[in-house]
Amino acid sequence: MASYYNEHTVLWLNGEIVKASEAKMDLYSQSLHYGYSVFEGIRSYRNINGETKIFKAKEHYERLEQSARLMNMPYKWSVEELTAANYEVLKRNNIQDAYIRPVVYAPANMSFAKNNESFIAIQAWEMQPFLGDKLLRIKTSSYQRPNPKGFNIQAKAGGHYVNSILASQEAKAAGYDEALLTDLNGYVAEGPGANVFYEKDGCLFTPSLGNILPGITRATVLELCKELNVPVKETLFSLDEMKEADAAFFCGTAAEVIGWESLDDIKFKKDWNSSLSKQIQTAYKERVTEKPLTKQKQKSPKEAVA
Numbered sequence: 603m604a605s606y607y608n609e610h611t612v613l614w615l616n617g618e619i620v621k622a623s624e625a626k627m628d629l630y631s632q633s634l635h636y637g638y639s640v641f642e643g644i645r646s647y648r649n650i651n652g653e654t655k656i657f658k659a660k661e662h663y664e665r666l667e668q669s670a671r672l673m674n675m676p677y678k679w680s681v682e683e684l685t686a687a688n689y690e691v692l693k694r695n696n697i698q699d700a701y702i703r704p705v706v707y708a709p710a711n712m713s714f715a716k717n718n719e720s721f722i723a724i725q726a727w728e729m730q731p732f733l734g735d736k737l738l739r740i741k742t743s744s745y746q747r748p749n750p751k752g753f754n755i756q757a758k759a760g761g762h763y764v765n766s767i768l769a770s771q772e773a774k775a776a777g778y779d780e781a782l783l784t785d786l787n788g789y790v791a792e793g794p795g796a797n798v799f800y801e802k803d804g805c806l807f808t809p810s811l812g813n814i815l816p817g818i819t820r821a822t823v824l825e826l827c828k829e830l831n832v833p834v835k836e837t838l839f840s841l842d843e844m845k846e847a848d849a850a851f852f853c854g855t856a857a858e859v860i861g862w863e864s865l866d867d868i869k870f871k872k873d874w875n876s877s878l879s880k881q882i883q884t885a886y887k888e889r890v891t892e893k894p895l896t897k898q899k900q901k902s903p904k905e906a907v908a
């Protein structure tokens with residue numbers, strides 16, 4: 603297992619900086635027993651000027667609050683307070699390229715009743731920016747994403763991740779890198795911890811919102827497509843459509859933009875390095891480190907026809 607902290611590591615716990623090795627939570631917490639917690643996954647990067655920058659901190663802390671509200675959890679923190687606390691955790695641990703995990707959890711409560719307070723921790727550990735050179739072998743999961751009528755799936759709630767764990771472990775046990783899950787109607791939905799796009803005939807496609815977590819990276823990819831004039835469509839599609847694609851990728855805060863080699867052993871048609879998807883991957887790396895975007899050289903009309 604990865605090592606997330608050592609005896610020097612600190613975290614932010616309910617307004618105070620404390621040592622990770624000394625931080626305590628209540629074993630009677632409703633969050634531990636029932637998965638009733640909400641969390642975020644955030645990245646910080648050393649930018650091109652050498653500064654530490656949390657990528658889309660506002661969007662992540664707004665989603666944390668939204669998740670808590672959807673789960674009826676009391677929530678009293680502002681985006682500004684948590685962003686400042688987050689920078690403090692990075693500074694005190696002397697890390698720039700990091701994965702950051704804020705988690706909001708419930709007090710001791712073995713019943714299902716609403717609580718009158720919540721607690722919060724912000725943890726961070728070093729994570730180098732991903733180079734994304736390896737392509738993933740993906741397997742369609744036998745598990746579907748949770749039914750949106752059974753869960754508030756737009757919330758990033760702890761309990762929802764039991765589904766992610768089952769799907770990911772199943773795919774890995776079968777020798778694949780990761781799982782792809784469908785929604786309750788059999789349409790392509792998302793990965794255990796990432797949204798999905800495919801590329802076909804010069805256009806990108808991604809599942810529309812409704813049965814997926816509205817990813818902040820997904821939104822960034824949509825912004826990048828606009829800036830780079832890459833056509834993109836949000837729509838429902840089947841696994842069979844996806845298997846006909848030229849290229850495909852997962853995107854998420856931790857995964858960043860990571861290309862696929864195959865889905866259920868069917869290889870994608872295009873060489874990753876000549877795909878539009880690869881251009882998006884490069885643009886994403888530039889965006890998170892605050893580099894100006896590399897605009898691809900426009901093809902001459904003759905080349906474009908060929």
Ligand code: PMP
Pocket residue numbers: 643758766792793794795796797814815816817818819820853854855856
């Ligand atoms: N879907 C699921 C199920 C996830 O857990 C994540 C990771 N948070 C994503 C999509 C991607 O979301 P984001 O880009 O906001 O990290």
